[in-house]
Amino acid sequence: MNDLSVAMLAASLPDKRQVAVSFSRAASSYDSVAELQRDVGHELIARLPVGLTPQRWLDLGSGTGYFSRVLGQRFGHSQGLALDIAEGMLAYARPLGGAQHFIAGDAENLPLQSNSCDVIFSSLALQWCADFRAVLSEAHRVLKPGGVLAFASLCVGTLSELRDSWRAVDGQVHVNRFREFQTYRQLCADSQFQVTSLHNQAHVLHYPQVRQLTHELKALGAHNLNPGRPEGLTGRARLQGLIGAYEQFRQPLGLPATYQVVYGILEKTR
Template structure:
């Protein structure tokens, strides 16, 4: 992927300051609606190499600290670092423990020393980074030789039902954009880290009504933050049109919302 295409994709992503503010506001409501986030994170934990025994781990994009606490249980004698771009998430997580350090920081410019960590664990955070190649370079810098980066992110196809339904209504940008799985493949192959595994897997949630999905996205802080999104309130007529359009996807279990999740495991060669 060329520098130009990285810059072009980054231009389609929300400003990181907006992301930080949105997730900070969602700190108190996040865990109540984080079914997908918990499922994906636990699957990522299960992907970790069995022999891994880090002396220091980093939960990158730690959010409310749910997986910082899970990592602390799994690696009881290790030192933990919870790192997130959203100050509100860190403030929420700190009293709950799990990590020894809670640090505000950006995955594209980690505020950590070189060769200082054995594991970087990141579940559903890196999709907000415009330059994923830079994320991989920073992980390589911070990891000790033999250290592992384990990440789960989102790719093209995520919330396709919602995107297609909105496109039928007004053609405007209502759903967050994500990079293609092929781009993840290329950037991982080009990175200084050794690729162990990389796969894409769909996770499908079901809802009785569209408003349950849109409410959940807002409670997560993951509602539409894209450049080009419509400004102001969405009118009742357009909401009704969205509901009618989304009904074409209804299944016996309800209205599906598909998340295309990328799972990656990379190692810094000794």
């Protein structure tokens, strides 16, 4: 992937300051609608190499701290770090424990010493980082030799039903953009990591009506954050157009919402 492609992708992704504000606001409602996030995170934990006994682990993009608490239980007396760009999420998570330290920081520029962690776990956070190459470089710097980066992220194809339905209504940007799976593959291959596994898996949720999906995205803080998104309220006619278009996707279980999840396990060999 050349530098021009990286720059073009970065320009199309949300401003991280807006991401931080949006997720901070969603801290209190997030866990009530985070079914997908829990499923993906537990799947990522199941993919961790057997026998890991880290002295120090990092939950990168820790959010409400749900998986910081899971990791704290899994790794016993090891030291846990929970890091997130959203101050509101950290404030929510801190009283609930799980990690020993809660740190405000950016995955593209980690405020941590080199060779200081044995495991970096990141579930559904790195899709918001414009420079994934920098994320990999920073993770490699912070990990000790033999350390593991385990991440789950989103790629193109996520919320394709919602995107296609909006396209039938107008030409504006209504759904968050994500990287191609091939971009993840290439950037991981070009990194200093040894790629143990890298897979793309579809997770499909179903909803009775469109409004349940859009409400959930807002409660998660994951509603439309992209450059070029429409400003102000959406009119009744366009909403009705969206509902009508989405109905074409209806299945016996309801209206599908597909998430294309990238699972990666990378090792720092030296």
